Amino acid sequence: MVDNLKRFGVISSKRVAQVMEALDRGLFVPVGSPAYADTPIPIGYNATISAPHMHATCLQLLEDKLQPGMRALDVGSGTGYLAGCFALMVGAEGRVVGVEHIPQLVDMSIKNIEKSVAASLLKKGSLSLHVGDGRKGWEEFAPYDAIHVGAAASEIPQPLLDQLKPGGRMVIPVGTYFQELKVVDKSEDGSIKVHTETSVRYVPLTSRDEQLGGF
């Protein structure tokens, strides 16, 4: 999987390649699904695990803010795969928080991480996965050097901007049907710069009832 992403020019960072090789995607997807193919996979509750190329893209965009000891927030943590990658990158001295609003997915993500190389980071508490509305962020460990949002918002939620550290970076898909992956940089003086990275297609960042409607 990682070799293909390197070959197609998606992964250029050695650190990102190493972390995605270390964290086995096969432990995070339903049994019998094509774990190593470059495609999103349904995980129940109208959610999907993102395709490996999207995980790689987001990890590379956030890489500088995922140095050992830094703090990261993963909103819509789903399977826990990306939160697990973050935890491996910031290490035991860092802090990674995943927030996901479907309790069953949070339980599943904890079980997935427990089977993986990130298990000790979960046990020590440098990685934690919580049930909550990610549009509010997670105040407890703010501010964050890196914030990733794994579901598309119609606009960037203010609490997430507030919880981004000066010098920090957020990657967030914005839009409804047509969505763009936005990169939000907060400078040391607190001003915000936003640029568009690429067009994307994510599940919506919404309420639990909206998401489960018709499920």
Ligand code: SAH
């Ligand atoms: N990045 C994850 C999951 C992506 S799917 C992975 O790759 O495994 C997006 C996730 O966002 C879903 O699990 C969905 O339940 C969650 N989500 C949507 N709206 C949310 C909200 N308001 N708060 C928290 N999680 C939310």
